[in-house]
Amino acid sequence: MSDTVVKFDPKPRSGAGREHDEVLDRARALLPALRARAGLTEELRRLPPETEKELHEAGLFRFLQPKRVGGAELDYVSIVDMGDVLGRADASVAWNVTNLGSHHWMLGMFDKAAQDAVWDENPNVLIASSFVFPAGRARRVKGGFVLSGRWPFSSGVGPSAWNMLAGIVFSEDEADAPDYRVFLVHRRDYRIIDTWNAAGLRGTGSHDVEIDELFVPDFMTLSTKSVAGGPTPGSTANPNPLYKLPVFALFAYVLSGVALGNAQGCYEDYLDGAKKRASTYNRAKLGEFQSTQIKIASAAAKIDAARLIMRRNCIDAMEDAVRGRLPDMLERTRHRRDGAFTVNMCTEAVTSLFGASGAGGLYMGNAMQRQFRDAHAVNAHIAFSFDAAGANYGRVALGLPSENVTL
Numbered sequence: 001m002s003d004t005v006v007k008f009d010p011k012p013r014s015g016a017g018r019e020h021d022e023v024l025d026r027a028r029a030l031l032p033a034l035r036a037r038a039g040l041t042e043e044l045r046r047l048p049p050e051t052e053k054e055l056h057e058a059g060l061f062r063f064l065q066p067k068r069v070g071g072a073e074l075d076y077v078s079i080v081d082m083g084d085v086l087g088r089a090d091a092s093v094a095w096n097v098t099n100l101g102s103h104h105w106m107l108g109m110f111d112k113a114a115q116d117a118v119w120d121e122n123p124n125v126l127i128a129s130s131f132v133f134p135a136g137r138a139r140r141v142k143g144g145f146v147l148s149g150r151w152p153f154s155s156g157v158g159p160s161a162w163n164m165l166a167g168i169v170f171s172e173d174e175a176d177a178p179d180y181r182v183f184l185v186h187r188r189d190y191r192i193i194d195t196w197n198a199a200g201l202r203g204t205g206s207h208d209v210e211i212d213e214l215f216v217p218d219f220m221t222l223s224t225k226s227v228a229g230g231p232t233p234g235s236t237a238n239p240n241p242l243y244k245l246p247v248f249a250l251f252a253y254v255l256s257g258v259a260l261g262n263a264q265g266c267y268e269d270y271l272d273g274a275k276k277r278a279s280t281y282n283r284a285k286l287g288e289f290q291s292t293q294i295k296i297a298s299a300a301a302k303i304d305a306a307r308l309i310m311r312r313n314c315i316d317a318m319e320d321a322v323r324g325r326l327p328d329m330l331e332r333t334r335h336r337r338d339g340a341f342t343v344n345m346c347t348e349a350v351t352s353l354f355g356a357s358g359a360g361g362l363y364m365g366n367a368m369q370r371q372f373r374d375a376h377a378v379n380a381h382i383a384f385s386f387d388a389a390g391a392n393y394g395r396v397a398l399g400l401p402s403e404n405v406t407l
């Protein structure tokens with residue numbers, strides 16, 4: 001691998017600034033160590049302690065956390081850029097950083113009492129999540145809710161002290177629509193079930209968690225209606241427009257940069273190999289084959305296009321929030337459509353390059369086999385199902401109601 005893996009071109013510069021660049025510089029400095037440790041990360045099925053320590057020391061988990069509690073409070077486009085940078089070394093690390101980092105952003109939208117309960121104890125704390133709403137059931141009681149459920153895919157749950165768990169609150173009056181709500185729960189109140197033994201993103205530690213009849217105070221919960229864009233329960237404490245973005249309309253971009261960085265790393269690895277590699281059978285240089293050149297061009301175009309679309313949508317959403325403009329439903333579904341489409345493009349690029357890498361790509365010592373597995377693991381997330389996101393966009397474009405109740 002050449003040293004190009006540590007380079008990052010953040011153009012277009014919109015949405016970036018000096019602090020944005022400084023945080024990403026700290027991320028780039030970790031890439032050689034993260035890449036060298038990728039095999040250990042997969043073996044442990046979670047972040048190695050030394051990786052977790054380095055990420056904390058670099059302040060990377062706190063890039064979207066409010067400045068008032070020591071975070072960087074960067075613009076939202078940084079979530080794509082962070083995944084893009086770290087994903088070039090190890091998609092599992094990138095997934096945990098952008099995912100866990102996004103929960104500091106979301107906590108900034110909760111009631112200040114919830115923020116204080118978490119950050120007053122430890123502003124460096126890690127917060128996991130599972131936003132699988134049907135997995136949780138809750139009923140309203142005096143002062144809050146009683147929550148039960150078993151949630152899958154709670155990434156980074158091992159080192160996390162808190163968890164944001166999604167659930168549906170059903171009303172006793174069947175005429176009332178269910179309330180889709182996020183519950184902030186302490187580690188002592190849920191059980192971790194070791195289930196994460198997957199083909200890709202092996203180092204994310206995305207285990208199940210379970211709760212049986214837990215009381216959660218009202219201030220430790222957040223309705224999806226409160227984070228659909230505009231002021232939130234946390235706006236008084238955190239007035240930055242960053243904390244007024246429509247969370248679930250932009251949900252795909254929390255993780256889409258991971259696919260982008262993984263694809264960029266795969267592209268650079270393939271390019272390095274193609275410059276040196278010769279055919280096993282006739283010793284012809286593969287880089288001189290037109291088919292090789294075309295695959296390189298196609299993969300690069302898909303990756304570049306994905307980066308432009310992801311960043312543009314995050315920058316536009318931030319500018320809307322600054323102006324106090326709320327996106328309509330067609331724009332919300334377009335964000336979800338584009339999030340899925342761009343990740344699908346990144347997956348196509350990796351699949352093509354891995355297929356062209358020959359038998360050498362199959363060896364466990366070759367990063368491309370991990371990049372291939374990770375690409376398809378990212379693509380398997382429901383947020384990146386183009387069938388789901390595309391169909392819903394089409395419905396709204398045709399004047400039909402959205403089927404995504406969280407938008």
